[in-house]
Amino acid sequence: MAVSGKSLAITVGIYAIILIVAVLLFSKWRLAKLTRKFYAPKRYVVTEGYPKPPPLATTFGGWVPQVFKMSEAEVIRCAGVDAAMYLKILRMGFELFLAVSFLVLVIILPINCTGDEVDNLIATNTTATNDATGEKYTFTSLDKTTISNIPSHSSMLWAHAVITWAVTFVAYWWLWKYNKEALRLRIFYLLNQPAGAESHTVLLQDVPGVAYGTIPNRADGTLLKIIPKSIKQKAFQQTEMLANKGMNIAKGVKVDVPIDLAKDTAADNAAAAAALSTGAINVEATTGRWEMRDEWVTAVNEIQANDGSVKAMVEGTLHRVYHDDLSAVHMVHDTSKLDPLVAEYEKRKQALTDMVDNYISLKRRGKELKVKQMTVVGATMGAWGKEKYGMKPKKVEALEFLRDRMTELRRAIREAQEEALEPGHVFPAAFATFRNRTSQVVAARTLMSEDLATWRCQGAPRAEEILWNNLGFRVWERAGRSLAMWAAFWAMAAFFMIPVTAVQGLLTMNSFLNFLNSIPIVGALVTGMLPGLALKIFLIIIPIIITIMNKWSGMVSVTQVDLGLISRYFIFQVITVFLGSFIAGTFANQLDQFIHDPGSIVTLIGTSAPQTAFFFMTYLLIGAFLDSAFGLMRFIPLIIFWVKSRFLAGTERAKARLWQDQTMTYGTMLPDNTISILLGLVFCIICPVITPVACFYFAMQYLVWKYQLIYTYGNVYQTGGLLWMKVFDQCMVGLAFLHLMMVAILGVKKSVGPPIFCAILWIFDIMFTIAVHKRFWRPQECLSLISAAEMDAKEAATLGAPGKGADEEVRQRYLSPSFKFDEAEHDQVLEEAERMRKVVVEGAEDEKLFAQEAEASVHSSVADEAEGRVTAARTDDTAAAGADLEAGARETEAFQDTVEQGGPGSFRSVTLSHYEDASEEMRGAKQA
Structure with missing residues (x-):
């Protein structure tokens, strides 16, 4: 169905109203007492060393320019390198489509509008005399x-071909620029990884000698039938070695030779082996072969030889x-039996701690302890x-049960x-940590x-991300x-x-269209909103499924799982969102014409395929308006937060x-961002009005996600900027x-020169991709040896001895x-539970227990908003804002000092130019 x-x-208009309302509500609720911690939780965490972001203006919309x-520098300090890289990707999308919009709106749009x-x-629709065979196309003014x-x-088609070249090289320029930024x-x-962490560690997999x-x-049994016989034989021989307490490396091989020649053959083999053998290479004398x-x-x-110790080997x-x-x-050991016990222990410990805290809170408010x-x-x-x-369900005293269960667990x-540490539970994997970064770089590469x-x-993933x-x-x-x-x-x-x-088919059903056209406003809404919304809804569960697949496939860290999701989810959207919708929409838009005149398929593609661009434009509008609105407000998480804090969190x-x-x-x-780049690029020449929509999409996404x-x-994880490698390939x-689309569309327009002219761009695509991979990819894998050696020298001077930090970490x-x-924490929790039980059950007095702050072990700024109680830890918001401003300035300056001290001079000179404005900005705020 054509979009009018x-x-x-x-x-x-509807999308804009929703976005404006969302921004207004957010501007109000981010300052509201009930929801301010939900919308800016990092501002209220007071853990020592936590990177607290700077305060925002309390005026209604003052947060936007800030x-x-x-x-x-502020982004990296508060959110990490991945956040900075992600925001650069969004910024690149905005800048790219701003430039492309200028080209296509100034040059291509007027040319398209002058056609007839x-x-x-x-x-043709009005002059056709035979509805069964006459051509009948569906068009709108758009x-x-x-x-x-x-x-x-x-x-005029030559103009489209020339602008295709211009758009391509504009994209090349921006991609090259942001490749340098990503590197x-x-x-x-x-350069800023701490000593002893993944900067010094490698992951070894497939360790031999482990069953x-x-x-x-x-x-x-089923899988064994599929595996080739030769592979199975070798595998069983390897595991049999473990049962046979090992075997000699040098093995004799039986050779069938005539009896009268056996002595001569053996002598010849021995002579040849002796001639070829050196101090480093030994040729088997009995066979004359080197294995x-x-x-x-x-x-x-x-x-x-090491008493069965795999670790020693x-x-x-x-x-x-x-x-x-x-x-x-x-x-690494098999902890499949241990993990459920630890998970239950943590669950019980949290429940017991919450119960003790709840009793303390009730006591302070003067309520009865039941x-x-x-x-x-x-x-x-x-x-x-x-x-x-x-065996049957039984009611028991909660404090006593949780205490006893934790003790048993x-x-x-x-x-x-102890069982997991036995030799039979050793995994064929190990983490090896070195005393310096140089050895880690060598080992990883x-x-x-x-x-x-x-x-x-x-290279080892971060310890917190490992899927053990x-x-x-x-x-x-x-x-x-x-x-x-x-x-x-x-x-x-x-x-x-x-x-x-x-x-797509639903929107072309005559009965359905007639019903919609009878209600103009409904028909306009359905044709403009329904297709894109339906596609968004269908896509919701796909990332969950792909994540489960990635974990099942054996990926070893959360980073690998999520990077795999980026690749696979993009491929999925290319297949379904782009190709599926494009092919289905192309034929659905002119289905009646295609059925009655199949021979007009070439003309149909040339006229109907561009119409599909409007479907994708509505898809981008959803991202620009609705995704931004809901991403800012987060209505569903907000409702869950309110319900839990009001009724469930005691x-x-x-x-x-x-x-x-x-x-x-x-x-x-x-993947949503890169599929938007793909859609904007593919249809920018065919349908120029899609480019300002793409530009607005990236502007809104940048604002929303920079705040969030x-x-x-x-x-959850930190890749250190590896996101860009996926993004670049997806942009290509x-x-x-884009080039395939232009070759096809110009071809069906029966033009000879322009499609050939555009086809040449595929060669440039390949050359540019190879050049970028060779120039930028390898340095992103790990540090160079020169940089690693410089860092080792600095750490040795700082820590007093090479590798001291690595040893301790x-x-x-x-x-x-x-x-x-944590045995100390375990004993403390049980002790507090027992003291509380004596108070509640036996009526004992324990003023010391109730005098301590229930929330001190978490964050002293937490308040019981529902009861209206203000803790002593809460201070005046204005004074807190001033203190936070000074703290933010100190942290930003300290961050800049880290940059100055952290890397080689050649890199430092490039880096500091990007961070110099941070301290000036914060100093100006302090003076104000």
Whole structure:
């Protein structure tokens, strides 16, 4: 169904009203007492060292210019390098489409409007005498702004081809500029990693000599039938070595030769072997062959030589390569039985702490302390639960149960930890930490072994992001899972084409259209809003499904999972949102003509395909107006926050968690941004009016997400700017589709020269992509050896000895969280619970317990808003704002000092120019 100017205007008007209302509500509610912590949680966290953002103006709309003006240094200090990189991507989209809009609106739009092809085709509808066979096209006044209005064979098509070249090289220029910015931010991130963290650590996978993860250990009967026989035989031989206590590396091979020649053959082999053998290479005398090193055999023998210790084998192997630069090795263990116990323990501890806090809060308000009970089912808690509570549901005293359950869980956790540390539960993975960055760079970038099925080495992810259970997969299982995941992904994409086609088909049903046209305002709304909204709704669950697929495929960190989501979600949207909607919409818009005259398919594509651009324009309008409005207000999270804080969160600690624990990931946002770049580029020549919509989309997204990243959301992970590598490739896909579209459209317009002229651009696309990858990709993987050596020298001078910081940091960092247990905290929680139980149940007095601040262990600024109680920790907002302003200035200056001290001089000179305005801005604010 063609989109009319009326329906488009009504749609834009409604969207604009929604956006304006959202901005007005946000401007008011961000200052309201009830919701200010929800809309700016980072302003109210008082943990020492937490990067608090600067205060915003209390005037109604004063926050907008302040957010726009905040420097890159402020963004990095408050939200990290990924946030700065993401905002640069949005800024690039705005700048790119601002330039493209100027080109196409000034040159292409007037050319399209001067054509008469649409008028001629509309006239065809009125002169056709036979409805069954006559041509009948569906057009609106908006179509006169597209390339549909240019007749075939027209010389004006050359203008479209020339502007295609201009748009392409404008895009190249901006992409090259932001590639340099991305590299600058990436190096800045790498130079400022603390000693002993991922800057000094590598992840080793597929460690040989470990039974876990091998085919006999992991494959069931069905899978074994699929695996080739030769692979199965080798796998079973490897695991058999472990049972046989190892074997010699040098193996004799039986050779069948005639008896009378055996002696001569053996002598010849021995002579040849002696001639070829050197101090470093040994040729087998019995066969005359040199065999490659068998990593599995070597590892098994070394493990047995070290009393069965895999860790000693790994340390020995790495020590032979890196000598004293190796600081520590942490083996990864199977914690599948331990993890559920730890999860339940944390849940019970939180419940017990909240209950104690609640009693303290009630006591302060002068309310009666009643004994709380809870229903437990002993059968769900193993032998301990059955013995203590029986098999049936039973009501028990809550404080006593939680205390006893935590004690039992601590005992069970100790046993499970000891079991997990046994040799049979070792994963074929380890974290190796070095005393300096130089060795880490070498280890992460070099080949550990010629056998790629063993000793696979990569830079370690951040310890907080690791998916520990996925470290047990070997390369064969990761490859198999990845293949299965891709098969499921393509099947899902194919299935999703059904609803996409259905939406387009629904809008072409005559009965449906007649009903809509009888109610003009409804028809305008449906044609302008329904298709894009339906597509947005269908896409909601896709990121969740892809995330589950990525985790199942064996990715080892949250960063890998989310970067994988960025790639796959973009591919999915290209297939369904772009190609699916374009193909379905092209034929649906002129379905009647195509059915009655299939021979007119070429003319149909040339006239109908540009109409589909208006569908994609409505899709971008949703992102520009509705996504921005809902992204700013976050209505659903706000409702959940209000309900939980009002009715479910009974303690200060629980209420604090509601507004503090707000996080986001880039995996769902970036593909929406890059698909918008693709749509804007692909249709910028065909339908010039789409470019200002794309420009407005990126401007609004920049404002909304700059605020949210600085004031609201915390980081789930930190890639250090690796987002850009995905974005660049996706932008190049957009350019490739632009050139494909122009070649196709100009071709069906029966023009010879222009499509050939545009086809040449594919060569430039390939050349530009290769040039960018060669120039910028490798430096983003890890530090150069020169930069690493400079950082090592600075750290040695600062810490007093090379690797001292790494030694101290690594002791606990890359140990699974399931092995970490805070005994002091455990004892304190149980002690407070017992003291509270004596007060509640036995009526004892404990003034010291109630004198302490219930919220002191979390954040002293948390207040019980529902009861109207103001804590002593809360100070006057004006005084707090002044103090925060000074603190923000100090933090920004300290951040600049870090930049000055953190990297090589060549990089420092580039970096400081971007941060000099930060301290000046904050000093000016202090003086004001």
